[in-house]
Amino acid sequence: MDIAFGNPEANYSAAELKIREAAAEAPDCLILPELWTTGYDLTRLTDIADTDGGITKNFISSLAKEYGINIVAGSIAKMNSDGITNTMLVFNRKGELIGEYSKLHLFGLMEEHLYLQPGESKGLFTLDGVSSAGVICYDIRFPEWIRAHMTQGAEVLFVSAEWPLPRLSHWRALLISRAIENQCYVVACNRTGTDPANTFAGHSMIIDPWGEIVCEASESEAIVSGELDLDKVRSIRQQIPIFLDRRPHLYM
Numbered sequence: 001m002d003i004a005f006g007n008p009e010a011n012y013s014a015a016e017l018k019i020r021e022a023a024a025e026a027p028d029c030l031i032l033p034e035l036w037t038t039g040y041d042l043t044r045l046t047d048i049a050d051t052d053g054g055i056t057k058n059f060i061s062s063l064a065k066e067y068g069i070n071i072v073a074g075s076i077a078k079m080n081s082d083g084i085t086n087t088m089l090v091f092n093r094k095g096e097l098i099g100e101y102s103k104l105h106l107f108g109l110m111e112e113h114l115y116l117q118p119g120e121s122k123g124l125f126t127l128d129g130v131s132s133a134g135v136i137c138y139d140i141r142f143p144e145w146i147r148a149h150m151t152q153g154a155e156v157l158f159v160s161a162e163w164p165l166p167r168l169s170h171w172r173a174l175l176i177s178r179a180i181e182n183q184c185y186v187v188a189c190n191r192t193g194t195d196p197a198n199t200f201a202g203h204s205m206i207i208d209p210w211g212e213i214v215c216e217a218s219e220s221e222a223i224v225s226g227e228l229d230l231d232k233v234r235s236i237r238q239q240i241p242i243f244l245d246r247r248p249h250l251y252m
């Protein structure tokens with residue numbers, strides 16, 4: 001989706017329409033992009049961040065429950081007692097909040113470090129019995145961070161992003177690499193449109209554990225969908241058993 005700069009009201013309305021449109025197809029899971037309620041209006045976050053994520057939690061929880069779908073609700077600027085974090089919220093089919101992950105690596109080029117606090121813990125959660133991980137945008141440049149999730153059994157990596165167009169080739173290459181090296185599905189959602197500083201790349205995509213693209217959007221707004229065959233993860237992990245062949249005691 002495109003994101004209205006610093007305008008949560010407009011973004012909740014737009015997201016609701018899109019969620020209802022996508023939910024009509026009865027998917028198992030939906031994913032939204034990074035900072036979808038505010039965009040990168042960082043200088044105004046103290047006014048527009050969501051306190052404890054309360055508004056977004058109620059909003060997404062009721063949609064997840066209404067349609068009986070899992071929602072990886074991208075990330076939002078969440079106002080906490082000790083600052084603002086860029087936080088992913090994950091809801092199950094009952095509308096229960098089952099995962100919360102704050103972006104670990106803040107992206108200096110977009111001045112995140114000046115306005116946001118980094119997270120301190122992993123983004124692991126289980127959806128419909130599937131062990132999954134969620135990370136945010138710049139995090140995909142840190143393969144060791146993704147690996148730390150995969151060694152704990154994750155089979156699907158969800159990525160929410162606001163990734164700019166000039167680095168579209170990095171977006172695609174990094175996501176495909178994370179899928180191949182971890183033999184996992186990558187389900188990645190990136191915003192489209194522009195803000196005062198950037199034009200964004202779109203190209204939300206799903207990649208299978210062999211590195212093949214299951215579906216990919218263009219630079220325009222779109223709802224793209226694909227099917228995940230988890231047996232594929234398991235058979236590739238048996239065929240080329242990288243998790244057994246690792247020699248981590250020599251890696252430091």
Ligand SMILES: NC(=O)CCC(=O)C(=O)O
Nearest residue numbers: 107137138162163164167
């Ligand atoms: N929002 C982000 O974290 C952007 C990361 C990015 O553009 C990159 O090149 O890395």
